[in-house]
Amino acid sequence: MHLLPLVSTEQIRQWDHETIHKQGVPSLQLMEQAALAFVRAFQKREVEKKGEVWVFAGMGNNGGDGLAIARLLRQCGYRVRVWILKIKETGSPDFETNLARWQRMQTTTFIRSEEDFPAIPDDAVVVDALFGTGLSRPLDGLPAALVQHLNAHARRIVAVDVPSGLLPQQLPQSDSVVRAHLTITFQLPKLCFVLQDFAPYIGEWEVVDIGLSPAYLPVILKESREYLLTAAWARNTYKPRERFAHKGTYGHALLWCGSKGKMGAAILCARACLRAGVGLLTVHAPACGYVPLQTAVPEAMVSVDEQEECLSSLPDLLPYVAIGAGPGIGQQEETLHALQELLVRATCPLVLDADALNLIAAHPELKKYIPVHSILTPHPKEFERLLGYRWQHEFELLDSLRAFAKQHQVYVILKRAYSIIACPGGDLFFNTAGNAGLAKGGSGDVLTGIITALLAQGYSPKEAACLGVYWHATAADEAVKRQALSTLLPTDVVESLGAVSWIHSHMKYV
Numbered sequence: 001m002h003l004l005p006l007v008s009t010e011q012i013r014q015w016d017h018e019t020i021h022k023q024g025v026p027s028l029q030l031m032e033q034a035a036l037a038f039v040r041a042f043q044k045r046e047v048e049k050k051g052e053v054w055v056f057a058g059m060g061n062n063g064g065d066g067l068a069i070a071r072l073l074r075q076c077g078y079r080v081r082v083w084i085l086k087i088k089e090t091g092s093p094d095f096e097t098n099l100a101r102w103q104r105m106q107t108t109t110f111i112r113s114e115e116d117f118p119a120i121p122d123d124a125v126v127v128d129a130l131f132g133t134g135l136s137r138p139l140d141g142l143p144a145a146l147v148q149h150l151n152a153h154a155r156r157i158v159a160v161d162v163p164s165g166l167l168p169q170q171l172p173q174s175d176s177v178v179r180a181h182l183t184i185t186f187q188l189p190k191l192c193f194v195l196q197d198f199a200p201y202i203g204e205w206e207v208v209d210i211g212l213s214p215a216y217l218p219v220i221l222k223e224s225r226e227y228l229l230t231a232a233w234a235r236n237t238y239k240p241r242e243r244f245a246h247k248g249t250y251g252h253a254l255l256w257c258g259s260k261g262k263m264g265a266a267i268l269c270a271r272a273c274l275r276a277g278v279g280l281l282t283v284h285a286p287a288c289g290y291v292p293l294q295t296a297v298p299e300a301m302v303s304v305d306e307q308e309e310c311l312s313s314l315p316d317l318l319p320y321v322a323i324g325a326g327p328g329i330g331q332q333e334e335t336l337h338a339l340q341e342l343l344v345r346a347t348c349p350l351v352l353d354a355d356a357l358n359l360i361a362a363h364p365e366l367k368k369y370i371p372v373h374s375i376l377t378p379h380p381k382e383f384e385r386l387l388g389y390r391w392q393h394e395f396e397l398l399d400s401l402r403a404f405a406k407q408h409q410v411y412v413i414l415k416r417a418y419s420i421i422a423c424p425g426g427d428l429f430f431n432t433a434g435n436a437g438l439a440k441g442g443s444g445d446v447l448t449g450i451i452t453a454l455l456a457q458g459y460s461p462k463e464a465a466c467l468g469v470y471w472h473a474t475a476a477d478e479a480v481k482r483q484a485l486s487t488l489l490p491t492d493v494v495e496s497l498g499a500v501s502w503i504h505s506h507m508k509y510v
């Protein structure tokens with residue numbers, strides 16, 4: 001297990017309610033725990049205490065959190081000022097209690113109109129505690145104007161739980177949502193945190209445990225259809241090498257890739273496949289690839305195509321338990337026919353990438369031949385070609401991914417920052433590991449090699465797709481410790497596959 005569900009605000013409010021009413025934890029105590037967890041995370045990030053911390057609080061429980069945070073930060077030695085957006089006579093009970101506690105230590109300033117908006121010093125860190133998950137409609141009037149004021153003048157904003165004005169189930173309306181630099185959120189990440197349309201508002205984000213009752217977590221897990229991949233999950237899923245293993249234990253994979261001028265893709269893919277643990281590897285490549293492959297990847301066997309420059313045929317498919325196809329193949333007519341034959345004849349799930357996907361997109365009649373539970377690894381443009389239309393926003397993208405995976409009974413990996421894996425049953429897995437160094441030609445070839453290797457070793461297609469994405473991304477994070485983002489090469493990612501920290505507990509023989 002150890003997957004993190006990505007929740008809706010409704011789910012988290014329900015969990016909050018269960019903890020208070022069924023487990024008997026007073027709401028005020030929960031607020032104190034939330035504030036403490038926030039402050040611990042804040043202290044690690046905002047070490048500098050030169051400037052003041054300006055807390056802007058609403059009058060609901062998010063504002064109550066803000067006041068408790070203000071008090072705890074003051075006790076930690078920060079210089080703190082509090083501003084309260086006064087839009088009603090009395091706030092929530094826990095807000096009022098925390099207001100009284102704060103006012104015993106220091107005064108507050110109330111904002112009743114735009115004239116009360118303060119000029120924010122450059123070195124102040126703003127804590128945004130105006131509205132949290134209780135927001136029921138987009139902001140307007142004075143609250144919206146205050147949000148715009150903060151966005152325009154605050155140099156650094158740290159949001160409590162969610163940026164104020166954000167409705168996590170709706171696309172953000174740009175001018176009345178806080179644009180946080182950091183969001184410290186409670187208990188579980190919200191689905192919108194992994195969606196690109198929300199990124200400018202959420203900034204970096206961190207989840208803190210506020211002590212909601214673990215007894216309710218299974219209910220959340222059961223309801224969820226969206227999950228975040230984690231190191232704990234990867235560690236649990238990874239199968240350690242067995243002491244009495246031999247090369248046959250870990251499968252024989254076939255990579256069907258390369259063409260003149262693109263043999264590098266085949267080489268990267270093959271190297272990644274071997275590093276990711278396959279027992280035996282054969283690369284079927286055009287004749288021009290024979291010498292480069294034998295030289296650059298001596299561990300792999302090479303099956304030579306009849307054509308000199310592009311793929312036009314298949315080897316006997318019987319020996320192979322997993323097949324990766326597409327990197328560097330080009331879109332020649334001969335290759336198209338051979339691809340169709342591959343789709344029809346393969347008896348195991350395929351990993352389909354790059355020009356294999358482009359050929360299928362250009363010849364949609366091929367879709368029906370894709371073996372069930374194959375793994376498709378399009379980047380957004382390739383997925384758009386496969387779909388035949390462009391999604392308007394992220395929620396539509398999620399729907400499209402789910403629908404495509406279900407219709408064709410395949411796994412779709414949408415490759416991007418925060419890659420998404422869509423499963424035929426409707427589940428979505430999100431990966432937030434990795435870095436912009438992966439934005440370079442060859443990265444996708446490496447991913448195809450890793451996933452093919454995992455399939456060959458007996459991982460299920462779902463495990464192979466998710467673990468492959470996570471391993472690729474964390475290897476890039478490892479590799480970038482010795483490189484700059486701009487200098488990172490896919491080769492470095494391959495070389496770092498064995499260095500990722502989550503794998504290390506499994507490095508020894510069992």
Ligand SMILES: NC(=O)C1=CN([C@@H]2O[C@H](COP(=O)(O)OP(=O)(O)OC[C@H]3O[C@@H](n4cnc5c(N)ncnc54)[C@H](OP(=O)(O)O)[C@@H]3O)[C@@H](O)[C@H]2O)[C@@H](O)CC1
Binds near residue numbers: 092
């Ligand atoms: N979940 C957890 O586990 C825990 C959650 N905690 C915290 O509680 C937060 C949720 O608190 P919450 O429910 O009190 O709601 P919150 O976001 O403060 O706002 C409500 C206020 O806003 C108002 N309002 C609404 N829409 C509006 C609009 N468009 N324009 C103007 N006003 C609007 C609304 O007024 P109403 O509409 O009801 O008249 C009400 O006064 C959560 O994010 C987290 O920080 C922790 O303390 C402990 C554990």
Ligand SMILES: [K+]
Binds near residue numbers: 128130132161
């Ligand atoms: K907030």
